[in-house]
Amino acid sequence: MSSKDPSSQAANWPTWSTWSTWPTWLPLRAGLKSSTPYGAPQMSDVIALNTNENPHSLPDEVRDAMMDALANVASGLNRYPDRDALALRSALAKYINDRSETFFTADNIWAANGSNEILQTLFLAFGGSARTAIGFTPSYSVHPMIANITGTSWIVGSRDSEFAIDAAGAAAGIREVKPSLVFLTTPNNPSGTPTSISDIETIARAAGDVRALLVVDEAYAEFSDEESAVTLIKRYPQIVVSRTMSKAFAFAGVRVGYLVAHPSVVDAMLVTRLPYHLSALTQAAAQVAIAHADVMQAGLDEIKSERERVRAALTLAGLKPLPSAANFILFTGFDIPSHELWQRILDQGVLIRDIGLEGYLRVTIGTAAENDEFLAAIHARES
C-alpha cells in the first residue's frame, strides 16, 4: 500500500469509538454530549437472533417481480420520486383495510424510511423543547433516543413485574404530566407483552383529555392475535398507529415504515418531512412487496409455532421465558450476569440481545435450524 493511499491516511483520524470526550471545537448541542450511537452489534459468521428480523429471505417470485419493477423505475431515476408516495400509501391503506375491516384511504397513511423515521417525524411535528413525551418502560429504546435528539423531555412511566401496563395508572399519569406525545408499544419490545384494545382505549381517552397524541407502536402487530389499534382511530382521532415492513413483512433491508391516523396527523407529516424523502426505488419495491403480502408473510405461522416451541424448551432448560405475542422471547431465571450468559451463547456462534435489563436476555425467533442452534447453546451454557 503506497503512503498516498487515502485509506491509510484516513486510518489516522480519531473516531467516535476512540475518544472518550467530544472535542471542544465541535459545536455539538449540549443535550447530545452524553449520547452514544444506537448500536446492536453487527457481526458476521454468527447466527443473528438479535434484531428481530424475519429469517425468511425474499421468495423467488417476489424477487423476480421486484427486479422487473425496479428496472422499470430505473430509466426514470433522473427525476425526483413522487413526493407524496400516493400509490404506496393507497396500497398500504388497502393492506390495513383487508386485515382490520377498516376504511382508510391514502389520506390516513404516511410512509417513510422505516418506522424509526415515522417516529422521528412525529417528534419533529409534535415534540421539541418545552414539550414532553411519556413512555412505559422497559420498551423500545429508540423512543427516548429520538426524544433526546429532538429536545423533547422524556418521562418514564412504568410497567408491572410481568411488564404489563396498568391502564388506569397510566391514564392518571398522563393526566398529571400532560405530555404532547404518549408512546405505547404493543406487543411490547423487549417483553413481547401485548396491551388489550380496551386498555389502549383507556389510555387514549386520557391522552385526548390533555390534548396529547397516543402513538401506538405496532411493529409486531402481525405476530399478535390482539385486534389492532387502527380500529379505534375513527372514534379517537388522537390515536396514531405506527407500523413497519421490517418484521413480519421480512423487508428490513428496504426501510419502509408507515403510520395510520386521522388525515390531520398526515397533514402535519407533510409539512415536517424532508422533500422527496422516500426514494423511487423504495416506493416501487414496497408496492411489489405489498402486492405479494400473502407470500411475503407465508412464514408467519411457522414463526409463531417456533416461538412456542422455543419457549417450552427454555422452560425445560430451567429458564423463565415470558409469554410473547411477537417474534422474540425475553427470558430470565439464570443466575449469572446477563452479559456473561450473552457472551457464552455468542461463544457458541449465536448472537442474541442484551437489552441492558439485568437478569434478562432477548432472543429473536429464527428458522427451526437456527432456533435449534440457540437451544443447543443454552444447554451448553454451564459447560
Ligand SMILES: *Cc1c(COP(=O)(O)O)cnc(C)c1O
Ligand atoms: C424494530 C422496531 C421498530 C423499527 O423498525 P423500522 O425498521 O425502523 O421500521 C419500531 N418499533 C419497534 C417497537 C421495533 O421493535
